[in-house]
Amino acid sequence: MTGSERAIWVRGLRKSYGSVLAVDGMNLEVQRGEVLALLGPNGAGKTTAVEIMEGFRRRDSGDVTVLGEDPEDAGRRWRARIGIVLQLGTDRGYELTVREMVHQFAGYYPRPRDPDEVIELVGLTEKAGARARSLSGGQQRRLDVALSVVGRPELIFLDEPTTGFDPEARRQFWELIRRLAADGATILLTTHYLEEAEALADRVAVLARGQVAAVGAPASLAGRATADASVSWQAPDGRRTVRTGAPGLLVAELARDLGGGVTGLTVTRPSLEDVYLELIGASR
Amino acid sequence: MTAGQLAQADVRPSPAEADPRLPGAWRTGLARGRLEIIGFRREKEAMAFIFALPAVLLVLLGTIFGHQAAAEGVTVGQLFTAGMMAGGIGSTCYQSLGISIATERDLGVLKRLRATPLPPAGYFLGKVIQVLAATVAEVVLLITVGMVFYHLQLPASPARWWTFAWVFVLGSVACSLLGIAASGLPRSYRSAAAVIMFPYIILQFISGVYVPFTSVPRWLQQVAAIFPLKWMSEGLRSVFLPAQAAALEPAGSWEHGRVALVLMAWIAGGLVLCLTTFRWRSSRDG
Numbered sequence: 295m296t297g298s299e300r301a302i303w304v305r306g307l308r309k310s311y312g313s314v315l316a317v318d319g320m321n322l323e324v325q326r327g328e329v330l331a332l333l334g335p336n337g338a339g340k341t342t343a344v345e346i347m348e349g350f351r352r353r354d355s356g357d358v359t360v361l362g363e364d365p366e367d368a369g370r371r372w373r374a375r376i377g378i379v380l381q382l383g384t385d386r387g388y389e390l391t392v393r394e395m396v397h398q399f400a401g402y403y404p405r406p407r408d409p410d411e412v413i414e415l416v417g418l419t420e421k422a423g424a425r426a427r428s429l430s431g432g433q434q435r436r437l438d439v440a441l442s443v444v445g446r447p448e449l450i451f452l453d454e455p456t457t458g459f460d461p462e463a464r465r466q467f468w469e470l471i472r473r474l475a476a477d478g479a480t481i482l483l484t485t486h487y488l489e490e491a492e493a494l495a496d497r498v499a500v501l502a503r504g505q506v507a508a509v510g511a512p513a514s515l516a517g518r519a520t521a522d523a524s525v526s527w528q529a530p531d532g533r534r535t536v537r538t539g540a541p542g543l544l545v546a547e548l549a550r551d552l553g554g555g556v557t558g559l560t561v562t563r564p565s566l567e568d569v570y571l572e573l574i575g576a577s578r
Numbered sequence: 579m580t581a582g583q584l585a586q587a588d589v590r591p592s593p594a595e596a597d598p599r600l601p602g603a604w605r606t607g608l609a610r611g612r613l614e615i616i617g618f619r620r621e622k623e624a625m626a627f628i629f630a631l632p633a634v635l636l637v638l639l640g641t642i643f644g645h646q647a648a649a650e651g652v653t654v655g656q657l658f659t660a661g662m663m664a665g666g667i668g669s670t671c672y673q674s675l676g677i678s679i680a681t682e683r684d685l686g687v688l689k690r691l692r693a694t695p696l697p698p699a700g701y702f703l704g705k706v707i708q709v710l711a712a713t714v715a716e717v718v719l720l721i722t723v724g725m726v727f728y729h730l731q732l733p734a735s736p737a738r739w740w741t742f743a744w745v746f747v748l749g750s751v752a753c754s755l756l757g758i759a760a761s762g763l764p765r766s767y768r769s770a771a772a773v774i775m776f777p778y779i780i781l782q783f784i785s786g787v788y789v790p791f792t793s794v795p796r797w798l799q800q801v802a803a804i805f806p807l808k809w810m811s812e813g814l815r816s817v818f819l820p821a822q823a824a825a826l827e828p829a830g831s832w833e834h835g836r837v838a839l840v841l842m843a844w845i846a847g848g849l850v851l852c853l854t855t856f857r858w859r860s861s862r863d864g
Contacts (some may be wrong), residue, residue: 348693350859370600370695378693380686388687389620390613401609402696425620438690445694556852 300359301326301449301480302347307356308504309342316342318504320356324482326448329475331491331512332484334501335574340484341381341453343501347482348378348451361449372401377447377479379438381454388426392418395426396440403445416440416470432463437472449480456490468493488566498566502574512566521564528558606696607703612706618674627771628674628713629759632666633719639788648790652823655728657790660818663720664811665787667746668713668753668778675705675757676774682702684767684860692858704752713750730818738817741834745813748841755848762855766862786811792826799828806844813837 302324309317312465317339324330334340345351346358349365349372358365364373373428388395396413396491400406413422421429426437435455443450452471464487471494475481485491491498492512499509508515527534527548538544541561548556564572618624639662640655648654682688691701724730733739757774764773782788784798785807791799802808815823816832824831 320822350689350692370697373693374600374695376693378690380690380693389617394613394616398609398613401601402606402694402700404695441690442693 299326303359305357308354310471315504320506322506326480329481330493331495331498332501333491333498338501339504340501344451344453345486375448377442377450379442379452379455391425392424392437393422396444399441400444405446406444407446410441412444432459452483454484492566500573507573524562526560527556535559600695603697603699606700610704614704615711628669630668632662633723636662636723649826650822651820656730659724659728659730660815661787661811663717663814664783664807665717666720667713667749668718668807671709671750671753672757673774674762675754679761679772680764680770681767688858704836709754731743733817742817749810752841752844755852759851761850781807782807806841808842809837
């Protein structure tokens, strides 16, 4: 695999704060054009790992390559190729308008997007003339995204972007992320909302105690697609549940035995939440 | 490479081949300066405490004490005007930068700028432009108040204009660097104004801004002489007061050489402090 097809490559990453090991031998690869969700409980090392990839923190050891460069000594040209939505990007007290800020940031980049189109993209056209500090939490987050994508980044980092959103605002925000992904950007998203990872990510990496405990598509993470299923149905003598690796066969047998109709039949695989809880629990 | 990847590569050429030019410090700095000025003017606290307060205090102090004679042909109002000009420069340079940068750091504004290709020089050039505009406007405002209320005379000779120019430049640069350095002291944006203003208000009392320097006890005069404000106000008195007012100075003359020396020493020290302590992230952010 050539470096140009890989947006992020992390091997054996370690970082500790005093005696606390935040990241402990993390490995991760993100392909270009991919949306990868880094999932993990609070304190799992998500933000530390991402800030190392963003060039905001120095690592203790390990190899990190982001868009072909080591973030620790990458320059302004590299910065122009990545977009960062910080966890605490807030503009309380900022007296500038949305339009003024997005136009301003566009001027930092060599090939910016049209600022007004970006404002439209994040759904702030009606608020373009409003001062940044007057925006709601969700709107400020959209402004953060506008500021980080106006430079046409190849890679976008989003650190827990929807924390504190109501369900509707979260769904609108997801739509925005999907549009950016459809535009061809590589996206690394950290979140502790499972449904967010499931809704947006091509692949999910579960981070627990500073290591990637599992990585894969949300539907097949940690063998989820092939794990034993629970088949449950209403038998004449009460409800019965059987765990089986071949639910199709069991259902066919049931249909034959019960003469076609199987009352109350359900077949369930472990949910992403089941798999996730097991992964972070197992590593404790 | 598959056809799909090829098509993707076509719509997303690497920036290096599309346009190798990153906007530089001048372009980004001028754009930032423009918005910094707009932001400053829209911020009510900044306009009230940093910009308007020195003029309000000058009118107030002048109304109370202004028409007493400080010396032959010199009124206390004129003394206050020259001193308040030094105080005003400190306000729009030291206070303004100290509070605004501390707030920007605490709220993550600096960190986000650091995440962009904006050159650090572009950020600081923007600050320089804003501070310069506010400081020139401040001095013009105070001169106007002095002329209207206290018969202040504009400098009459080229030599005095020259003194005015170098005291203004050295004083502004020294105060700005100290403001940038002091921006690291407040722990959060909530405490920024208090932490930055507290020592400065005390310094103004002992440096001949709020109280004529001759009325300050000798030991406090010596404390004030460590800091730039006392020297700025002395330099500005030498520009705006008649020659005989020199007799009111502790040295009995205008010490231009020492004024320049002390201000330049603070510029050197302030620069070292800024270069060694400036941070883009708040301390709470690791």
